[in-house]
Every structure is written in C-alpha cells, then in structure tokens.
Amino acid sequence: MTLLERRLAWQRSREAARPTDLRIVLLSSFTVDPLVPYLGTALVDAGLRPDIEVGPYGQVAQQCLDPGGAAASGRPDVVVVWTRLEDLWSARPSPLDEPPDEYVSDLLVMVEAAVRATECGATVVFVLPAVPELRPLGVGDAGNGRGVYAVATAAREAARARLAGMPGILVADAEELVRELGSSNVLDWRRAAVARIPFREPAFAAMGDRLARLLRVARRGAAKVVAVDADNTLWGGVVGEDGVDQIDLFDNGPGEAHREFQRYLLELRRAGLLVAVVSKNHPGDVWEAFERPEMVLRRSHLAGDRIGWGEKAASIEEIADDLNLGVASFVFVDDSPVEREKVAAALPVVPVLPMPEDASEWFDAIARSGALDRLPPTEDDRSRAASYQDEAARRAVREAMSITDFLASLQLQVAIRPMEASDVTRVAQLIAKTNQFTLNARRRTPAEVASLLDDERYVTCAVSASDRFGDYGTIGAFIVDTELPASEGTSNLAVLDTFVLSCRAMGREIETAMLSHACATAGATMWAAVADAPRNHPARAFFARYGCVEVGQLSSVDRPAWPSHVASVGADAPSGDRSPRVLNPAG
C-alpha cells in the first residue's frame, strides 16, 4: 500500500461507523495530524480498533495537567506525547556555550506532565524528541561539549532515565526515524513553514508503525516462543543428506551467516524469548549436528523440540502443550516457503515471518517485522527462560511419584505480600497476560493497579513462589474489593475482584494457598463471580471446587485450607529474598 492509499483507507474507515476498543489522544508541540492515518491503519493491521483524536495544538503540558484537559476529561486509553526540542527551546538560543540544565529541564517539564497524565488511568506513550538539525557550528558541533547534539542528548537521556520502568509509560524515540530514513527524508522545511508540520509523510508513517508496534506488544504481550527450523536455517545444508561434518557452519561464508543468526537467537533468548527447534529429520542427526563445536546455539538453550517426520504445525501445537502456552504466543521461522505456508494455513494465529533468500539478512528482516518486539524486561522476565527449563526437570520428577509425594518434595515456598509500588509493573503485566488462571478477563492498566494500592477499600496482594528447582519470581496476584455496594438495606460485600496466576506456576496448589489467604484477609464471607473467558477453564474448575459453580454468578467462596505442602513465607521478609535467583540455563 502506498502512503496515499493508507491515508485514504483510514479516511474511508472513519466514515463507516465502527466500534472502537482503543481511544487515543495525540498531544504535540507541532501539527501532528498527519500521524493519525498511519497510526490508525497500523493499529487496525495489528487487530486493534482505534479511535484517534488530536489534542489542541501546542498545549502538551496543559492538556496533561488540567483536569478538564484531553488527558483527563475524555478518559482516553492512550495519550501520545510527541514534542520537538526546537519547539520547547523556541525561547532560547541554540545550545552553544550555555549550561545545559535549563535546556534539559525544558524537556523534563513535558516528562512530568506526561507522568501526571497516567494518573487518570491512561497509558502514556512519550516520544523522545530527535536531536535538532540546526547547528550553529555546523560540523564543529560534534566537538562542542555544550553544543546542540550534546545538550539534546543530555535532555533525551534525562527524560529516558525518568521514564524507564515507570508503570503506565511506554517510550518511543523520534531519533530512530532519523536513523531509519535519514534526516533529509524526515524533515519537511516547506510544510514546517506553511503549516508547522515539521516531518515528511514517510516519517509520520514510520512513527505510526513504531507506535503501533509498541501499543500492540504492550496490550497483547510479546511472543513467548520462537520455533525455528534446523536444516538451512540453523546451518547451511541438510544434515541427513550432507552429513554432520559437511553442513555449513564454516567461517567466511554462508555458514557464518547461519551462526550469526544463532547468536541473534541467543540474544532474543536472553531477553526472555524461548527457543524451540522444529525439524523434519532423524533426531540423532540433529543432535549430532548440535555437537559441532561451531554451533552457538546449544541443545541446553532449547525450551522444546520436535524432530521427526510429522507436520510442523502439529509439532508447534505439541510444544505449546508441553510448555502450557497457547500457539498464539509462537513465532515460526523456516527457510522453506512451503513449510511456512503450511504452518500459516494450519495455524493462522502463528506469525510466520517471510525470510529473505540469504541467511545474512534474516536478523534484519525479523527485527523490522516487529514480531519479536518486547518491552524492557522486568526482574521476573529475566528468570523465566531458566524457569521453563526447570519445568522439564520438574516433570521428570513428577512422573516418578504420586502427586502428593511430588508436591511434598517440591519444598514449595509461597510469599503473599501486600502489593507495593514496585510490584505494579509486574502485576499489571500478569493481569494483562494471564488467560488460563484468571477469575475474569478484566484488564487493568498499570496506573489503575497503582491507584488501588492506597485505596483502603481494596486488599491488593502480590504472590511469589520458589521451590527446590528454582525461583519463579512474582507469579500471582489478587485484589479483594472489601466494600462492594450490595442491594439496598444490606451491608457491603467483600468480593474477589481479580485473581491471576501465571500458567508456569499452575499445578502446585499455589492457587489454593492464594484463595485461602484471600478469604482470610476479606474478614467476612468473601464472594466471587468466575467469568466465562475464552481460555480460563483451569480457573473455572478451581473456583467450582470452592462454591463458585455457576459461571458469571456471584457466589460465596468456601475457604480452602492452606495446603500442607506449602510453606508460607512472611510478608515482612526482606525484599532481597524476593528477587529471583537466575539458574544457570546450561546447568
């Protein structure tokens, strides 16, 4: 689609009345309207149904801070704040020899205003402004410690440092547009003069695509597993035909490109993505190839594998079952267009990436697709890759003994603690991502979770667990509304509002411990209504055991006993005890 076609497509879709599930307000120091059609069409392509408004021009801080402003009054889901340093510094000369502090604080004022906008429950996307083009020293600016580039960089990094890791905040970067397209393709001096539109259409399109990628990964979660083919993907050639010694992993040639691709997979794994191998081969051949000393990806790095002669779509489904994950969280990488098409046809929810002919270009193709985008890792993400491998060890032990023996042997420790501000990001992530063990499909933004912490009406708890195989980190959370207004003449009810447990912690009766604790903290009889969400069968079955048989019906919960195999770790345990221990993935 050309850029003009995208703009016209958006215009037509606006004229047809459509339901929306994502209300977005754009606040900017310049005329940002050209962004709307690109952001809109990119979000529609990502499966969302956005409604996008442009806030009053040049009033970013006011609109964020004023209770009647666009950020508060319209109750948007997302507020995008995109300013330019040229606009923020319009009352100052270009940085030349001045102390940088005031230039930095000009941007930090916008950052604080944006942070305030999260208090209304919106997710704020803050766009770090690009370095200005106007350099009084020209080529000499590079050597000026107080020059334009230096001061702009200081301001950008101060803003990034303030925003990084904040609940409810996502960060995009306009400097990436300049890197991607080049400044002469990004800046539009003519439209800047005529209409304060400082960027060209391709730049707005690139920002629309980036913002959509960011919002998609924030709302839908990142891919969890990349399933990769082996022959002609991890190495050049076919191991069953060429032989283990002849497959191409050699230096100075295509083999090196395959090894570079393996290095990229390892980097993705370090960032929290699981790697699985799906290959049509004799298993012995593949594992022998994995023993080649040039291999960068080792067998111990894999969270799953299916090597045989079955269809790859079925293999992916089996690995998904093994890992307690949905196939929708998989991405499939294969050099063969035939295999890609077969998987795409059998599993339409699995993104299948078109791969260039040349393996040296794969990294770039995958990175540009956005299919493996992730948000910055939390502490818990870092230990997850290790945790899934522990799961294999747990299964082996589990099959060797009765469930009671197994649970007793786990030395399971569960800590249920009042939620703190530092838990908000992880808990909001759990609420957003949990599909199986969730009481209802209610999603909450980080800002909404944060707002409950200080509200005495709500009991909010985060749950972490560890056992002799490793530390799971924070894997569950629940919220009790202790005073939900009931019908007139009766007193308020204590009602379970949210109850989520990560799928990787299921099957250990951690949920039983959580529910027992929740009932105890509710003080009175606790009530709950388990919802009919698409994949929450495990939660429905669990709550049915404790009196919530009727789906969608508010029922009183029979308090379960605390499971005898679970050791309760005090809520006042030092916080250091909660940080997950990262197991040696190769161990």
Add this chain to the structure above:
Amino acid sequence: MSLEQLVGDVFAIEPSTVTDTTSPSTLDRWDSLNHLALIAAVEETYEVFLSTSEMREASSIGNLRRILVTKGVPV
C-alpha cells in the same frame, strides 16, 4: 489518475463535482489541514514538489492545475 479523481478521493466527494472553481470557499472540507493533505496527495501522485509559495497559490483547483502544468504534469 486525473486531478478530479484525486481531489475527489482526498475530500471524499464525487469527482464529477470537482471543477477549476472548486476552492475553500466552495468546499467546506477544504480547510487548512486538508489543503496540506491535498498538496501531499498531489506531490506523491505526480512526483513533484510544490514550493511554499506554490502551496499558498494553489488555493483553487484551477490554480493547482496551472502550477502542475508548469511542472510538466499534463492534468
């Protein structure tokens, strides 16, 4: 693509209603933002650039057509 068709697409109006006298005073939808949208559509479709003064002069379809003709675009 004919200029009338393009103008029709940008303003979401019937191309047959577009004439050389069509201008912001005859077409409510031709506001300052849509003016820039029209310029961008013209520039991309006919692979030309309008200067800042040409952007201002293109204040009716007739004027826009004259500017395009001077750039060698037969519209």
